[in-house]
Amino acid sequence: MKIAVITGTAGSGKTALTHALSVYLEEKNEDYAILNLDPGVKDDSLPYSPDINIRDYIRVEEIMVRYDLGPNGAFIATMDLVANYLGELRQQIIDLSPDYLIIDTPGQMEVFAYRATGSVIIDRITDFPESRKAIVFIFDPFLCHVSPGTLISTLLLAESVYWRFELPIVYVLTKIDLLEETEVNEILDLSEHPSKIFEKSKSFVSRHIEKAPLLSILLNQEEILGKKLIPVSSVTGEGIIDLFSNLLNAWSETA
Ligand SMILES: Nc1nc2c(ncn2[C@@H]2O[C@H](COP(=O)(O)OP(=O)(O)OP(=O)(O)O)[C@@H](O)[C@H]2O)c(=O)[nH]1
Numbered sequence: 185m186k187i188a189v190i191t192g193t194a195g196s197g198k199t200a201l202t203h204a205l206s207v208y209l210e211e212k213n214e215d216y217a218i219l220n221l222d223p224g225v226k227d228d229s230l231p232y233s234p235d236i237n238i239r240d241y242i243r244v245e246e247i248m249v250r251y252d253l254g255p256n257g258a259f260i261a262t263m264d265l266v267a268n269y270l271g272e273l274r275q276q277i278i279d280l281s282p283d284y285l286i287i288d289t290p291g292q293m294e295v296f297a298y299r300a301t302g303s304v305i306i307d308r309i310t311d312f313p314e315s316r317k318a319i320v321f322i323f324d325p326f327l328c329h330v331s332p333g334t335l336i337s338t339l340l341l342a343e344s345v346y347w348r349f350e351l352p353i354v355y356v357l358t359k360i361d362l363l364e365e366t367e368v369n370e371i372l373d374l375s376e377h378p379s380k381i382f383e384k385s386k387s388f389v390s391r392h393i394e395k396a397p398l399l400s401i402l403l404n405q406e407e408i409l410g411k412k413l414i415p416v417s418s419v420t421g422e423g424i425i426d427l428f429s430n431l432l433n434a435w436s437e438t439a
């Protein structure tokens with residue numbers, strides 16, 4: 185079983201990309217399943233019907249009421265409580281045993297970047313000897329393009345996710361149908377050569393460089409921080425073939 189875990193910041197397009205990948209696999213007549221691991225998503229807002237749904241076991245809105253928590257605290261508590269249903273989720277995956285499993289994850293990146301919760305859940309429900317796992321990390325162009333600083337934060341976040349999972353990772357730039365070609369190329373270029381970000385924001389950074397010495401080292405060693413992103417549109421399907429072939433390479437890395 186080849187498993188793709190779709191991660192990225194809130195609203196970056198995880199759910200839309202999950203759907204786009206499923207459309208691609210459907211067209212290729214592949215045997216696939218979708219697991220929704222977002223306990224907070226509104227049921228009628230999903231563009232796909234999940235074959236396995238964490239919300240069949242636990243929902244953020246119920247935990248808010250039961251423990252009198254706000255949305256963020258309730259979300260963290262809900263993800264911790266998912267631990268009670270790992271056996272059931274694992275069994276559902278085994279029952280389906282699809283060739284491809286796409287896992288849509290929640291927007292609150294904290295559970296995947298800074299806490300063990302996300303990676304432990306994925307590990308426990310997919311710990312079959314024959315499974316091949318890869319992470320997809322989405323760069324949202326509307327975060328990356330606003331300011332060089334946000335692109336840097338996203339590059340660092342991508343690396344935190346990589347360290348958390350310790351699995352092959354594929355980096356994607358979504359929503360390219362909403363951008364000019366020059367904007368797409370600029371984001372791809374800056375992500376791959378972050379020292380150019382430094383040049384772009386030199387006036388500010390040079391005045392405050394003493395507060396970010398580590399960052400200035402990282403930016404000037406672009407082979408450390410730089411990442412090659414695969415540009416895709418989940419709406420037009422552009423780039424999905426390229427993403428899939430990168431996923432095949434990533435899965436083969438764990439073989
Ligand atoms: N035009 C366009 N819109 C997109 C694309 N990907 C996502 N969107 C839109 O961006 C918004 C957020 O997309 P989602 O897929 O819900 O993002 P998400 O990362 O799952 O969001 P959360 O689960 O809330 O973190 C939706 O309105 C999508 O339709 C894309 O490639 N092109």
Ligand SMILES: [Mg+2]
Nearest residue numbers: 198199222289
């Ligand atoms: Mg989503």
